Amino acid sequence: MISSSPKSRENAWLWLYKIMSGLLIFFVLGLHFLVNHLVEKGGLLSYADVVHYYTNPIIPVIEVTFLVLAVSHSLIGIRSIVLDLNPSGKVLQFIDWCFIALGSAAIFYGIALVIIVVSRATGV
C-alpha cells in the first residue's frame, strides 16, 4: 500500500530547499532585473553594454548564483509534478538522472557563457 522507497526521508530536505531557493530567487531575481533593465539608461541594450557590465566582479557572482538557484528550483519543481503522476521506482530513477544531467548541463553552460563574457570584458 505504501511504496517502501529507500529514499523515503529525502523529500523533506528537497521540499525545504525548494522553498528556500524560491524565496532567495525572489530577491536575486529582483536584483537581476534591476541591474539588467534599470541601472543603465534603458537597460543593457547592446553587446558593448553587457560586456561593460561584466567588468564589475560582483556581477558574475550574482548571475551564477541566480542560475544555480533558478535551475535547481525549477527542476525540483518539475520533479514534484512528475512524482504526482506516480511513476514506478525505475522510471523515477531514470527521470532523476535526466534532471541531474539537464541541470548540470545548464549550469555548466551558463558558467561557460559567463567566463566567455568576462574574458571579453577584461581582455578587450
Added chain:
Amino acid sequence: MSSIRWKVTFIITRQRSKSKCYQQPFLLEVDPDEYILDCIERIWAFHDRSLTFRHACHHSTCGACGMRVNGVEKLTCITAIRSVTQDGGTVHIEPLRNFPVLSDLVVDMSTFFLRLEQVNAATVLPLQEACLPGEIKDQPVIESGQYERLVDCIECGLCISACPTALTSSSYQGPATLAAIQQGCQPGNQPFQILLADHEDGVWRCHSAYECSAVCPSNVDPAARIMNLRRRILTQHIRSLFSRQPEEAKNE
C-alpha cells in the same frame, strides 16, 4: 414541512461494475428544505430499485453518504435541495472521485479505511487534542481522569475525492490519513506513523490546494494539520542535526 414544491431533475451517474457509466435523469417534485439523500432514497423507492447508494445515520455522523453534487463533494444527508439548485433546476449526482466505483454511487473505500487502520487513527482522544480549531483548550480537570471527545473525522472520504494529488497518485496517503497522524501523535510518540508521513507519499506530496479543508463537513481541517505536521517533522530533522543523540533516542 412547508407545502412548497419544486420540480427538480436529478441526473445520476449510473454504472455497473466494469461496464460504461451513463447518466440517468429523474424528475421529482421536492420540498426545497429536504436533503439530497432523501431524494435519492425516493428515487430508489419509487423510480428505480436498482439504484445503489450508501446511507446510514442521516445526521452527518457516520460519513457513509458522501457524493459529488453538481461537481462538489458533499454529505448528502445534510445538503438541502435549496442550497444547490432552484425550482426547475438540475442536480448532478456522481460518486466520489478517486475511489474505484463498485456500483452506481457506491465506491470502494477499503484502501482508505486500511490506511487509517494502519496509522492507528484514534476515534476518541483527550479533550486537549480533540478541540475544534481555535477552541480554547482550557478545560476543568476532573478527579476521575480527563474529559474525552470523539475525534472529528467521520471517515467520509470527501477530502480524498477533492484532492488533486489523490487524483493522479494512488499511493498518496491522503488528507484524512495525514490528519489522523497529526492528531494522534505527540512528539516522540508513535514514531512509525511519522515515518509514513515523512515520506514522498506523505506530507511532502501535498501541494497546498486546500480543497480538502474546503469540503470537509466535520471541522477536521486536514490541510492545516498537514502543514502543522510538516513543521513538526522539519523541526525534528533540524534538531537532530544539532543533537548528539542518535535519532531513536530523541523521543522525549
Added chain:
Amino acid sequence: MSNRPSPLHFWRWFDPRARQVGTWAFIINRITALGLTAYLFIHLIVLGQLALGPQYYDQFIAFAKLPVVKIGELAVLAAGIIHALNGIRVALTGLGFAVRWQKHMLYSLMCLAALGIFVVFVKLFLLD
C-alpha cells in the same frame, strides 16, 4: 471513465469547475511553473547569442522590440510575479504559519500581482 486515481487524469488538475480558491492558486502555480521553466531554458539558449559576438546580440535585441515578443515578455513577467507571490504564500503556509489566512493571503497577493503586472505593462508598452 475510470474513477480510480490515475496519472491519465492529470488534465483534471487544471479544471477549476466546482473547486475553491485554494485549487485556483494550485492551478495557476502549476501553469506558471511549467511556463517559467520553459522560458528559463529558452532564455539560456538565447543568451548563447552573446558568445557569438556583437552583431548577433544586437540583432537579437532589435528582434526583441517587436510587439509580439513584447507581449511574450509581458506574459513571462506576469507568470513570474504571480508564481513568486503565490510561492510566498505556499512557503509560509507550508511551514505551518498563517494557514487560517491562506484565502485572504491569496486575494491580497493576487491584487498585488495585478498591480505589478500593470506596472510592467506600462513600462513595456506605454513608456519607452
